[in-house]
Amino acid sequence: MASSALIMLSFPLCVSLLLYHCAQAQLGFGQQETGQPWGSRCLIERLSALEPTMRVPSEAGFTEYVDQNHEQFRCAGVAVHRRTILPRGLLLPSYSNAPSLVYVVQGSIITCPRSFVLFDYGVTVRRRWSLHAGRGIAGTVIPGCPETYQSFQQQREGGDEHQRIHYFHEGDIIALPAGVAHWCYNNGEAPVVAITVSYTRSNANQLDRQHKFLLAGRERRAQQGAHTEERLEQQKGVNLFNGFELELLAEALGVDKEVVRKIQNPDDGRGEIVLVDRGLQLLQPLQRNEEQERQDGDDRRRRESNGLEEAYCTMDYKQNIGDTTLSDQYDPNAGRITVLNSRKFPVLRFMQMSAVRGSLRPNTIGAPYWNINTHGIAYALRGSCQMQVVGHLGRTVFDGELRQGQLLVIPQQYVVITKARSEHYEWVSFKTNDNPMVSQIVGKASVFRGMPVEVLMNSYRISRDEAKRLKFNRGNLMSMFPLESHGNVSET
Numbered sequence: 076m077a078s079s080a081l082i083m084l085s086f087p088l089c090v091s092l093l094l095y096h097c098a099q100a101q102l103g104f105g106q107q108e109t110g111q112p113w114g115s116r117c118l119i120e121r122l123s124a125l126e127p128t129m130r131v132p133s134e135a136g137f138t139e140y141v142d143q144n145h146e147q148f149r150c151a152g153v154a155v156h157r158r159t160i161l162p163r164g165l166l167l168p169s170y171s172n173a174p175s176l177v178y179v180v181q182g183s184i185i186t187c188p189r190s191f192v193l194f195d196y197g198v199t200v201r202r203r204w205s206l207h208a209g210r211g212i213a214g215t216v217i218p219g220c221p222e223t224y225q226s227f228q229q230q231r232e233g234g235d236e237h238q239r240i241h242y243f244h245e246g247d248i249i250a251l252p253a254g255v256a257h258w259c260y261n262n263g264e265a266p267v268v269a270i271t272v273s274y275t276r277s278n279a280n281q282l283d284r285q286h287k288f289l290l291a292g293r294e295r296r297a298q299q300g301a302h303t304e305e306r307l308e309q310q311k312g313v314n315l316f317n318g319f320e321l322e323l324l325a326e327a328l329g330v331d332k333e334v335v336r337k338i339q340n341p342d343d344g345r346g347e348i349v350l351v352d353r354g355l356q357l358l359q360p361l362q363r364n365e366e367q368e369r370q371d372g373d374d375r376r377r378r379e380s381n382g383l384e385e386a387y388c389t390m391d392y393k394q395n396i397g398d399t400t401l402s403d404q405y406d407p408n409a410g411r412i413t414v415l416n417s418r419k420f421p422v423l424r425f426m427q428m429s430a431v432r433g434s435l436r437p438n439t440i441g442a443p444y445w446n447i448n449t450h451g452i453a454y455a456l457r458g459s460c461q462m463q464v465v466g467h468l469g470r471t472v473f474d475g476e477l478r479q480g481q482l483l484v485i486p487q488q489y490v491v492i493t494k495a496r497s498e499h500y501e502w503v504s505f506k507t508n509d510n511p512m513v514s515q516i517v518g519k520a521s522v523f524r525g526m527p528v529e530v531l532m533n534s535y536r537i538s539r540d541e542a543k544r545l546k547f548n549r550g551n552l553m554s555m556f557p558l559e560s561h562g563n564v565s566e567t
Contacts, residue, residue: 119486120472121472122147122483123483124476124477124481124482125145125147125155126141126482127139127156128140128141129298131295131297131298132298132346133347133349134164134346134348135163135165135348135349135350136158136160136164136266137159138156138158138159140155141155141157143285147484150450151484151486151507152275152277152507153272153273153275153276153452154173154272154273155270155482157480158268158269158348159266160260160269162262162263162264163261163262163354163355164260164349165260165348165350165351166348167290167291167349168258168291169257169258170254170288170290171251171253171285171286171288172253172281173279174250174252174277176249176251176505177248177249177250177251177271178248178269178454178503179243179248179268179269180268180270180456181268182263182266210242210243210261210262210263211260211261211262211263212241212260213243213258213259214240214241214258215241215251215256215392217255217387218255220388240357241392245397246395246432247393248396249392250393250420250422250426252279253279253280254279260355262355270482274426279427288315289313289347290315290316291314291338292314292347293314293341293344293347295346313341314338316339317339317341324339390422396415397432399411406553406557408557409436409439409556410439412431412554415431416511417429417510418510424509429511430504431506431511432502432503432504433502435500436557437497437498437499438497438558439555439557440492440555440556440558441493442517443490444513444516445490445514446489447488447511447513448511449487449506449507450485450487450506450507451484451485452504453482453485454502454503454504455477455478456501456503457501458498458499458501459479459496460476460477460500461475461493462476462477462483462492462494463492465489465491472489477502515553517549518556519549519553526546
């Protein structure tokens, strides 16, 4: 009898503990991370808008690095660089010890009007045509997955096989898991510009910080800015094959020594982005429109639960968040927000990362909020904004302008307000959690809306009418407020 009672008492306790730990996992608490205890490094007294401070040129482009040793990056556990690839530029194969998200800042399909005449009917027809300006191709080589792009011609006739490739353009997010070899090619007519954020504190990384492992080529000497500190000096990286003895590598690769000498090529001065004179010739199916690609992606995601191998090999590694039709929140008078998490983009589960794409119309303010389970790295795409960030002691840690091309780290739990100036402001934020959660202070589903009026009255020593205005004056607006509508929302 006593044992039965003990079991009945312990069962609810076990269920409660299970639900507690599930909630911790959902919110990102208690996740074990590699490296040193970083928490003490996040007591930042002052944030600053950052820009690249080091530029590494190549034959067909250049890479700009932001100081990885900056205290904001040490707090968030990230590294950032911006890369420009010129037309017919090939980013040579490499891999990294940290997972990375790449946002394509520039590389769009320009749609232009065009007229032509149907001679049989004598009718002039206007249609729209697309010029692929800065459109690119990205390849990721997933270990253990088959080469599904195949040509069964004889090798001497140009036959080949390789893993699936991905077309990308402006607004796309490309996921690069840790340790996965990748390459990129610009087959458009304008430069491709992309911003890359690597999460060095991911469980996938067991080294100290981000390291790039080159499979081909070598880096050129960095061009330092006038105010760059000496700690940014880096040794020029060479490809990994340079470290092996020539004869041993020839035996391992099954080729003669002359080929190995060309592979190692320690005197290659082209950099990590090389020019392909006649263009890159690849096995590639006919290009499809975005709606067809999106439908194919949905079909693949529905099949991902069939097994681990199928999940890895058929998983999408590219997703667009620049398309306005994909917005999660939209107000024609205020702007839009698109969230890309692991539910929409399953590969993010293995990377512990996500992204948010947003825009604010002129003279629009965003709801004050804080990140519950993630750090944020905001990068200004177009325009500028006024931004204020307040830390845990109620002290202002940032009060300034974030301009195009600048980025700002927003630590977890810090409160931020963003206001667009007289021009349209667009940004992308990278998050260090695959399912990011935010807590808004005002608006629909906010902190104030969820509190009783009496709590607000006694917390701030305000009257009932003032408390109701504080609670309801944003009506049903979610996270973006046109300043012209302030005070025009009726109380309920």
